[in-house]
Amino acid sequence: KMEGVLLALSQHKNIEVKLFNPYRFRKYRAMDMILDLKRINRRMHNKSFIADNQVALIGGRNMTNQYYNVSDSYQFSDVDVMLVGAAVDDIVNSFDDYWNHEYAYSVQSIVSAQQHRLRYESLKQQLDAHYQQATVQNFLDLTSRSHAFDKWLDSNIKFDWVKAEVVKDSPDKIRSKAKKEEHLNFQLINHLEKPESNVDLISAYFIPEKQGAKILSTLAKEGVEVRVLTNSFKANDVAVVHAFYGKYRKELLKNGVQLYEFLPTPDKRDLNKNTDELATKAKVNMKGLSRSSLHTKLMALDEQVFIGSFNFDPRSAYLNTEIGVILDSPSLAKTIHHTMDENLNKYAYKLKLDPDNHIYWQQETPKGPIIYKKEPEMKWWQKAGMKLLSWLPLEGFM
Template sequence: MPALRLLLAIALGLLVSACASLPDRVERVGSTALTDTEGTHLGQVLRPELAAHPGTSGIYPLGEAKDAFAARILLAQAAERSLDLQYYIWHGDTTGQLLWEAIWQAAERGVRVRLLLDDANTGGLDPILAALDAHPNIEVRLFNPFANRKFRLADLGDFSRLNRRMHNKSFTGDNQMAIVGGRNVGDEYYGADLNVGFQDLDVLAVGPVVREVSAEFDRYWNNESAYPLASLLGPAPKDGAKLLNENWQKVRQDPKAQRYADAVRQRPLVQQVAERRIAFEWTTAQVLSDDPDKVRFSPERKDLQLRPRLTEVFGNGRRELDLVSPYFVPGLGGADALEKMAARGVKVRVLTNSFQATDVAPVHAGYARYRKQLLESGVKLYELKPGSTDVTSKDEAGRSGGVPGSSGSGGSSSASLHAKTFAVDRSRIFVGSFNLDPRSALLNTEMGVLIDSPALAQRLSGHFDSLIPDYAYQVQLQPDSTRMEWIDRSPAGGETRYTSEPGIGLLQRLWINFLSILPIESML
């Protein structure tokens, strides 16, 4: 019966799709990042260090989930002139509401807020977004939006367009400080969900690279795929502010939210910020991103893509290439490139999710097609075990605060890898939103920061040397080279070998095998 209802809904959506269309004429008032912000509080605080490190950017990794949230809240609270926020997902949960309240309070202080969201995950949020947009200092734009706001299935006839999404993530205050990385906005990204936690990585950046983040934001904000919210929804409701305050009051009264906020306030990073002693690494860094027009033109338009830049940087490694990608579907071309690197003596290691840890089964099926081929060429594969919340949040000595990810919720029952980071020759590292899959390469837009940092790159490689083998299954060929095995090592020194993929029952295995033969790889 549920399947019948779904089919009827899809059929109805297709029938009415012709009735839903985006507005033909949209008034977009162009705007750019503010440049005269050296006199702001952030500018003054950073001035001595920027002067001491001319021409370089300061980078601070945000590996722990609560630190990543604290950094965003503190940046919103410190901003005096502008906040530019760009996200693929912004949930209306505890952390989402707290950040909305923080940017509203900033707007009340006179801060100009530009909020750019991909429209794929905004279902049900129109009243909240409209209320925010109604504030004279806040403007909301939706990237590549759905035309039908109440019945999104009505847009299925426009699937080829809506299948292209903006996956970028950045948070910039006063054009002085920016956060870039893999985290969206939602409880699972910031350690506020005890049931689901994503291991992830962002970097907090200051210096010249921040202006590059702002320039990237401006390109997307002023692009014709970014629609002012008012052009899609019409006049804002008069009681919008009341709705927002009611939501925020509920969060403040929620004991779970209170405990989370207390835990965030107790993070060492908060004290470090208050005492102005964040230990930035000063180095060269640059933003790499897709052109926003990528979503409107053929996936074959390489001049609009980030992928060739990443291939140029990381495909020429001489000694070592370490890849962390939660959604890893290399495709024939990617698998061939990794095989060629391994053939010329480059140590290639990949960490991705196991079936038990992934949140997208079709992606796992897409990845599984390439496992044996990659192993035969010498590529080393690791699959994160379910609940391995410490694999990327500790350094080699077992201390917290490592790279590339976080401990998710700090105790979640279902941890999943979400960090996207690559290191080459223990000298350069990329942190951003790009997955090694066809969707990131060809369909979605992505961004990240390429950092010349032996410290961060070596720390990631060090995790592969010492920590990851204990917290992830190592997949390798059995001695006869005809079958695979999964090695489960424990920090205590024990070892278990599986000759079939751990945690997958018969029906699940049949389902994965079925998905792997479907012609859907280009959408994964």
């Protein structure tokens, strides 16, 4: 189990591991769900990677193979932003707030060493053996030929110097004690300017609720081009989310919002050269992936960009803790708008309404468009299940 690995890692003199908001009953976690559901239902969803308090990465990416094109079964598409300067201090301070919070426990105080007998030296031997595998060596060989790391060492990475505002939830949100101004969604609303021309929103899990749907619809009616990209049913790794997102599609489309749903499998022809080479040499069968899923969380409004861990759904807004950054960057916003212009039809279904106000899905292919009058790759019983779920009072937990 991962907690055994974390316990072993913590035995290294330079490694310290804490668990935030852990289960009290390690072996019988159902007990926590019964006795302490309000707390357990809330999660630290923040993602940040900080080096020497000087450079920080934030976005939606987790630390596992599925996020780095080295899994042969499932891939998540994600976006991060690298930050230097004053914004890094805010991210460091946020990390420290969580690290020093009363809900952060050292792994040694939570995980039983008697139940997990893996020790650091044994783990190191396993890692050494893994390191020698051909797939790992091929991957390292490929990455060593990338010029990106050389540019980094030579300080040739080009930074776009812009105003950056870090927005983040207080760790007290986990126990429902954070003040209104300590919520990311409150900060997001206060720091974003009203768009006049473009809104491009990408969210892996998209449940706008009535208020969000109204805001997007109003913008579209006022002449703002509003585009939303989220997962299709097959691409969504949390199917229940799709049931509640589906309730808002027709309303949004009627009001002029453009909806796109991410295709569930990548096309090997669209992989960049390095990824294609990795797929071949490291024996990662990208073409045979069972599923690919969108995991990105970003929004570009005219000349402002938000990137972070925050999904546009009730769970991120009210339950989980999140972090992100708002960038006043016309060049980055333009790049995002242009990238979506070029790639939406390649990687997503476009949703439209027919004359009878029924939704259909249009997929662009080299041989021409394919029209789906029923939801792509959804069985009748799945459709019925989604409909039943959408009637339950569970939207606030999604």
